[in-house]
Amino acid sequence: MTIDWDVKDSTLEIRYGQEPIMCLALNECAHITPGPLSIKHIMAWDIVRMPFAQIHDMNSWTRSGKSTGQEIIYLYHQDTRYSMSFKLTLINPWHLELEITTSAAGFLRITWHTPSEELWQGFGEHTHSIRPPAQFDSWVEEGPVGLGWLSGWLKKAPFVPFPKGPYPSYASMPLWLSSAGYSAWFTSFERIRWNLTHTKRQATIWSTMTTLHIITGQTPKDIFSRQFSVLGLPASVPSWALAPWNDSIRGQARATHLAHFLRSHRIPSSVIWIEDWMGSNENRRRFWMRPLKHTVDTELYPHLPQLARTLHEQGFRLLGYFCPEITYGTDLYRQALNDDILVKDSKGEVMAINILGIRHGQIDVTHENAMAWTHRYLLSPALALGFDGWMVDFGEYLPLEAQLADGTSGHISHNRYPLLWQKIHRAFWEQQRPDGNFVFFVRSGWIGSHLLAPVIWGGDSDTDFSEADGLPTVIPEALSAQISGFFYWATDIGGYMTFGLTRPRSRALFLR
Structure with a gap:
């Protein structure tokens, strides 16, 4: 030049x-x-x-x-x-x-x-x-x-x-x-x-x-x-991460039935993802995973370690779900308050992160104890249950008004937050499985995420053919992600979210 x-x-x-x-x-x-x-x-x-x-x-x-x-x-x-x-x-x-x-x-x-x-x-x-x-x-x-x-x-x-x-x-x-x-x-x-x-x-x-x-x-x-x-180049993912994954919700019996169905019909699949392992709610309007308490819901999954063993015997890996938000009033929220680990404002008050009308606290990933705290209270108990990885969700919600433990503001560290959140999970898995036999996947990212997150997920695309957020948006998403370094990228077949005027997924959509 x-x-x-x-x-x-x-x-x-x-x-x-x-x-x-x-x-x-x-x-x-x-x-x-x-x-x-x-x-x-x-x-x-x-x-x-x-x-x-x-x-x-x-x-x-x-x-x-x-x-x-x-x-x-x-x-x-x-x-x-x-x-x-x-x-x-x-x-x-x-x-x-x-x-x-x-x-x-x-x-x-x-x-x-x-x-x-x-x-x-x-x-x-x-x-x-x-x-x-x-x-x-x-x-x-x-x-x-x-x-x-x-x-x-x-x-x-x-x-x-x-x-x-x-x-x-x-x-x-x-x-x-x-x-x-x-x-x-x-x-x-x-x-x-x-x-x-x-x-x-x-x-x-x-x-x-x-x-x-x-x-x-x-x-x-x-x-x-x-x-x-x-x-820098990302590390390779284990070979099982490159086969189809299946999402299972609404409890242990359904996950067991799905695994049996896939194997008995010889449908290729390497992963069962139980994203609602910590609980869910459902009514006529929607299904959603709340509260975000980061501990197993024993009504939905009364014998999760046994489920993990059964799936492993059938050749599946088991994935779960985490995010940096903790629902207000849960046991983990009280623990986080006691340990002073949540994001605060300039007055030193814990900030409320509202998602779908529900109040949450958010882990301050700049805190000197954030990694050890997250490993102890979130990740280590989940590993003991039999998980081989999980979704590392969110990372987009840090308020601009936040004043973080390292002295930076939400404005300075908003785009930095996903990297620090993903770094916590990368460190955990490299410590627990140095052979690389794990996967976690994310939806948020910044320059450098490709070195931390094994897989990036395309997000909450709509379950229809709409030009706004449906199937036509998936190809631009995949190509732009590749240019930015996300070598291992995936989206949900048929989309993820039916919201508002979105049509439910159809056979034609699955085929396309």
Whole structure:
């Protein structure tokens, strides 16, 4: 890679060989002074607005003396004290590192000029391919939810899929592949707000500093090979994880019957997943797993160790379910309060995490005792029951107003939370089964999750053909997840959730 600085055109052009791959517009890079933060909670989503009080576009620049493989460009706003610096380090001929900082508290804005035909793919796992013009955030949250048969009629309206458009994601990440011949990613955990047009791309990083990595290659295969030599390759999963899995709910007798049915009909299956092992509720409107008490429901599963032994004898592995939320009033919640392990606000009060109208506490994964506490009270008892893994769910619900044990705010650590939550489970299983004979799977993620979570799951897709969150969204989801490093990815055959106007799954949907 080479760097061409054009003072007249105010551009910093990065080339690979003779071809330009990235053109940074220096005079459209800016220091931003943010205004007051506004957070509106809508069900599982936060609508976050922050007006910009002042935007200081850079209007002059100087170049430092170039050393071997490194140089610094200083950008200034001549009428104020604000400035930015670009430190460019050529790690090797195909890997450029660009450290960007601003001189005062505030946000950074980076602007690219691109040909209209240049396409960007990736940005984590997304149910819809991102096409300019597009505005979205790199921010871990619930994915989109469709409106059943209405989605086809309302898909061009800004409020469909409900409630934030098509781009919210459980595993949104600031990493993309460009048709110009490179991949790139930001290392920031803070929110990044993107504004993509056909010939201009802008990223506003809600931080005073960030690092941008740029990887080049002759082909996408070259780029991916180099990208993951930097980010790291995931460990292999055990062979049984690659066969079909079956979900079983509503108790031990049903799980036993399902296992017998699968084997007697010679249906390939390696896993029985009892996601409601800690309890569930059902009425005419819905089935749901509550309360989240993280201990076995002995009415549904009166002899769980025996079930595990029976399934193992039949060649199945047994998976369960965990999340970092603990239902208010349960024994485990009282234990967590006593051990001071739950997320708090700035006043030191335990924060309430509302999911489906039920109050929960959330494990503070930055607490110095969080890993040992989770291993002791959640994971070790489950392993003793006979589980071979579980779903490591959620990770998207850390409030921005949280003040964590390590001194960071919810804003700083929101996107970091899934990594710390997954790290707790990775450490447990590597300690208990160093041979790798385990699987846990997740739905949330950030850059680095591919090294921690053996498998990522596509999330709560609808059980229909809707274009908002049904079967047509599965292929974009799989492809964007792969670009972002989730090599072992899966979705539920027939979808997962029948919600609102969603149609129940059909034979045709299963076949497709």
